[in-house]
Amino acid sequence: MRALQVQKLTSDLSGVILADIAEPERKPGDVLVRVHAASLNFPDLLMTRGEYQFKPEVPFTSGLELAGEVLEAEPDSGFSPGDKVIGGNKTGAFAEIASIPASKLSPLPQGFSFEQGAAMGAAYSTAYTGLIELGGLKPGQWVLVHGASGGVGLAACDLAKAMGARVIAATGVDGKRERISQLSGADEVIVAKGRFREHIAEITDDALCDIVFDPVGGNTFDESTRCVAFAGKLIVVGFTSGRIAEIATNIPLIKGFSIVGLRAGEYARRFPDRGAAITHSIARLAEEGRIRPAIDRTLPLSQWREGFEAMANRELVGKVVFLPGS
Numbered sequence: 394m395r396a397l398q399v400q401k402l403t404s405d406l407s408g409v410i411l412a413d414i415a416e417p418e419r420k421p422g423d424v425l426v427r428v429h430a431a432s433l434n435f436p437d438l439l440m441t442r443g444e445y446q447f448k449p450e451v452p453f454t455s456g457l458e459l460a461g462e463v464l465e466a467e468p469d470s471g472f473s474p475g476d477k478v479i480g481g482n483k484t485g486a487f488a489e490i491a492s493i494p495a496s497k498l499s500p501l502p503q504g505f506s507f508e509q510g511a512a513m514g515a516a517y518s519t520a521y522t523g524l525i526e527l528g529g530l531k532p533g534q535w536v537l538v539h540g541a542s543g544g545v546g547l548a549a550c551d552l553a554k555a556m557g558a559r560v561i562a563a564t565g566v567d568g569k570r571e572r573i574s575q576l577s578g579a580d581e582v583i584v585a586k587g588r589f590r591e592h593i594a595e596i597t598d599d600a601l602c603d604i605v606f607d608p609v610g611g612n613t614f615d616e617s618t619r620c621v622a623f624a625g626k627l628i629v630v631g632f633t634s635g636r637i638a639e640i641a642t643n644i645p646l647i648k649g650f651s652i653v654g655l656r657a658g659e660y661a662r663r664f665p666d667r668g669a670a671i672t673h674s675i676a677r678l679a680e681e682g683r684i685r686p687a688i689d690r691t692l693p694l695s696q697w698r699e700g701f702e703a704m705a706n707r708e709l710v711g712k713v714v715f716l717p718g719s
Contacts, residue, residue: 395717396488397697400452402443406701409441409455411694417485417492424472424495425465430511430691431456431486433700433713434544435608435633440484441701447483456486456715459493460501460510470495477501479510487694489717496665499672502679512686512712515657516548517675522657523606523628524553526671532557534603537593537620539585539613540633541577542569544712547687549606550577555683558604561596563589565609565707572710576687590619604628611636621650629654687711693719 394416401408419425434457439445441455458481466472472495480498485491501510524530536553540546541562553560554577562579564570565586574582581596583589593601601622607614611634614627618640621627627650632638645652661668678684689711692700700713 394489395694396454397456397694397715398452399441399455402441402451404442406441406698408451409697409701411697414454414488416490417488419465419492422467422470422494422496423492424463424467424470424478424498426459426461426478426491426493426498427464428459428461428486428489428491428717429507430461431459431481431715431717432511432515432544433704433715434458434515435631435704437487438701438704449484454485454488454491456488456491457481457483458511458514459486459491460507461491464490466495472498477507477510479514481514487697487715487717499676502676504682505679508688508691508714508716509686511714512544512688513548513675513679513684516544516686516712517552517684518661518671519545519630519655519657520549520552520606521671521675522660523630523653523655524549524604525556525674526660526667527653527655528604528606528626528628530556530558530604533559535559535561535597535600535622537561537563537602537605537617538577538579539563539606539617540608540630541573541579541582542566542707542710543608543633544686544709545608545630546606547573547577547711548684550579551684551687552678554578555678561593561602563613565613569710576711585613585616587616589616593620601625606630608632609634610638612638614638614640618644618648618650621648623649625650627652688714690714691716
């Protein structure tokens with residue numbers, strides 16, 4: 394079968410190839426899935442460089458999440474051949490067939506295509522865990538979402554609006570504003586460069602933001618500490634800017650806000666009951682039509698480089714979805 398393999402860790406994708414490899418054998422507790430769609434996430438790019446916290450040994454098949462059809466499953470797994478599922482693992486999704494633990498799969502939401510299902514899981518679980526589970530989001534609160542052109546950022550905007558929040562979507566690229574506005578449903582879309590606190594204060598009538606959702610880090614984090622309301626939360630999601638920010642602890646003390654670290658996958662692993670509840674809540678919102686993942690482009694797996702390079706060059710507004718069977 395065809396699979397996208399990382400055979401060497403490099404900074405320029407030269408160690409990644411589309412290879413013909415043997416079909417995986419189903420491991421005990423796993424479900425064998427024919428992959429119809431698989432979406433690209435920022436950790437997939439980082440893992441090709443060895444820059445993500447999870448560092449699988451090379452060679453490995455890339456890809457965090459997928460949607461597809463069950464080929465084979467244990468009788469007590471909760472799945473049967475022919476079931477349409479979404480889910481994934483840390484690797485293995487960018488292939489025609491994948492072996493995935495049953496605990497990491499769930500039914501494809503009714504009314505969703507495979508492409509939509511593949512684009513939903515990681516982004517919305519990250520957004521839900523950060524905004525609702527850890528952030529305690531309430532209707533009417535102001536939420537500032539950085540990196541709003543990315544899959545996670547757009548999911549955070551979409552989910553926050555579905556929960557009744559007032560959303561400010563922030564991007565570092567002026568040319569993305571119109572597209573973000575169309576896809577995110579945000580109340581305001583801003584270009585967050587330099588000193589953007591005054592803009593946030595103007596939008597919120599000096600209330601500032603109850604939650605700041607930050608996958609960017611660096612200078613964006615620094616300025617965001619000035620945008621959090623008293624008793625608010627600054628959710629640290631990642632560091633796509635490349636710089637891990639530091640903060641003097643007197644700042645959150647004086648301003649009375651909390652800095653909350655977000656690792657959605659680890660949260661679900663440590664608290665499986667909560668993880669299952671989050672998955673169920675997201676599926677319900679999807680089936681009610683209250684959330685929809687944004688897809689920038691759909692590509693055959695043979696055009697994997699276009700998707701990875703578009704992500705690396707920050708060209709995307711939404712998710713890249715690969716079709717391993719085409």
